[in-house]
Amino acid sequence: MIVLILMASILMASISIIQFKNEAKEYHQERLERKESAIKEHINYVLSNTTYPLTTNNLDLIFKDKIHELAQIHNLEINIYGLDGKLLKSSKASFSVDNVSPPIPKYILKLVQSSIEKRYVDIKNIDGQKNRSSYSQIKDEKFKPLGILNLPYVEDDSFYENELQNFLIRLAQVYSFMLVIAFGLAYFLSTYITKSLKTISDKLSETSLNQKNEKIVLEANSKEINLLITAYNGMVDELEKSAVKLAQSEREEAWREMAKQVAHEIKNPLTPMRLTVQSFQRKFDPNDPELKQKLSDYSKTLIQQIDTMNSVASAFSNFASMPAQQNETLNVVSVVELALDIFNEEFIDFESDEKVIISKIDRTQLIRIITNLVKNAIQAIPEDQEEKSILVRVKKEQNNVLIVVKDNGIGMEEQNLHRIFEPKFTTKNSGMGLGLGIIKNIIENYKGTITFDTEFGTGTTFTVSLPIINS
Missing domain, CATH: 1.10.287 (Helix Hairpins)
Incomplete structure (x- = not known):
């Protein structure tokens, strides 16, 4: 509604401006024609009552005094030119006929002579103001051309501009009032319509x-x-x-x-x-x-x-x-070695840099970590493989104990590396794929880490790092 009112006001203002300009143009055109017709009738009257022979050279003498009288009566500047375009007489008070006065341009003379009405109106903009200049032939009683009548006319649009300004002000007042009413109606209508929508919106958000x-x-x-x-x-x-x-x-x-x-x-x-x-x-x-x-x-x-x-x-x-977690002080080396005793595979080797690495950790969960990693290492080696090797090594590094389980099995393919600790993921034909995920959680509960290094066809090495928790 508001947009329609704004568009209507802009459209109305534009149409009004165009209308006023067209009316001003028609007014000036008709006024010049009326002035020209009246002056030519007056000139014909002077020519019919003069005692001078009606020739082009005598126009200066015929209108010597009459031209000023005509200019005052019709309130318009009057210039009389010869058929060759040279100025003969002008109503300007300070004007004197001399060689400096510019003649009528030749193209205007041709246009006047070639037109049916023997008339031409030249329109020019001088200093931002439109000037009309009418050129028409002066004829004797036998319609013989004697000279050319020139009537300069300056369009004064101040009246129409004032009228247009007043009209636009009134139009703006009316549409401003309508716009205020439209704002009010739009507000109340939107409030009325969207009240129910606001309730629905609140319910949807909740x-x-x-x-x-x-x-x-x-x-x-x-x-x-x-x-x-x-x-x-x-x-x-x-x-x-x-x-x-x-x-x-x-x-x-x-x-x-x-x-x-x-x-x-x-x-x-x-x-x-x-x-x-x-x-x-x-x-x-x-x-x-x-x-x-x-x-x-x-x-x-x-x-x-x-x-x-x-x-x-x-x-x-x-x-x-x-x-x-039921933490207890124990020797990590002995617990790992004990956890390996349950495996009968002869290719499982155990190494430790130290005989005793004391830490405070849950024995059951440590055994679960070792059992799961070693079991996975055994299953990673094909049964028909001739040389089988699993190395479990325990060593101390700063304030951490490292448990390394290395096998020479088939290793893991690159596309599976990022899923190795995912629950339910497994590359074996049996099992649920929960083992590595569970021990990873156990290790992380102890603020430890588990990493692996693998090469497909060569083997895999898992490294568990657990902090040595002092009692």
């Missing part, structure tokens, strides 16, 4: 999947807004149904993830327990003098794995996370 959303109870005067309210209330019902389904799906997904993690954590100690029992069964000798010591070692290993399974089961039964 809508969330994690909360109980209220419906809009509003009866609007607009049919379209009522349809929008109905659509919103329907969306709230659908959103509530979706929220229930989503919550149920999230709970089921959480149970599935927990079940996978618990199964993986239980499977880890079962494998070394099985290997330990098989090794004990294969190497059992009743006459062995170190039977009691070996039996004690096997028993300790089984008890450690059983304790790990028990802690996992307890955590699951209490809906908690994996076993909490």
Whole structure:
């Protein structure tokens, strides 16, 4: 509405300016024609009553005194030229006929002679003001040309400019008043229309999947807004149904993830327990003098794995996370060496720069880290590979203990490197891909890091760095 009013006011002002200019142009053109017609009738009257012969050379004598009288009567400057364009007589008071006076340009003489009416009006702009100059032939009673009448006419548009200015002022006042009314109407109409939309907008901004959303109870005067309210209330019902389904799906997904993690954590100690029992069964000798010591070692290993399974089961039964950290002061070197005893592979070697590296750490979780890395290293080596090698090395570096597990397996392809610690990602035919992700969380809980260096076809080296926590 406001834009239309502004456009209408600009259009009206433009049309008015053009109209006033056209009226001024027509007025000056008609006024000059009326003046010229009256002066020519007066000139014809003077020519009919003069005693001088009607020749071009006598025009100066005929209008010697009459030209000033004609100029005063008609309030217009009058110039009389000969047929050759030279000035003969002028109504200017200070004018004298001499050779300095400019003649009529030749192109004007040609235009006057070639026109049907024997008349031509020359229009020029001098100092920003439009000047009309009329040229027409003076004839005797027998229509014989005697000379050329020139009437200079300066267009005075001050009257029309004042009228135009007054009109534009009145037009601006009217449209300003209309604009104020339009602003008021637009404000009240927009407030009336958008009041319901504001309510809907507020409700939409408060809508969330994690909360109980209220419906809009509003009866609007607009049919379209009522349809929008109905659509919103329907969306709230659908959103509530979706929220229930989503919550149920999230709970089921959480149970599935927990079940996978618990199964993986239980499977880890079962494998070394099985290997330990098989090794004990294969190497059992009743006459062995170190039977009691070996039996004690096997028993300790089984008890450690059983304790790990028990802690996992307890955590699951209490809906908690994996076993909490139970830090104890221990020798990292001996614990790592003990964790390797459950593996029967002869190609597993252990090295340590020092015999004792004391730290405060959870024994069960440290064993879980070693068991998982070594198990992955064994599975990374193809069964048909002739030379197999796994090196587990422990060393101290500043305030950290480094555990390095290096194998000469198939390594990892480059496109899988960024996904190696992702849950559920695995390159093996079996397993759930949770092992590396779990031990990474364990290591990071101790403010440690786990890195790897691999080359496809050559092998992989995992490096675990754990801070030495002093008691």
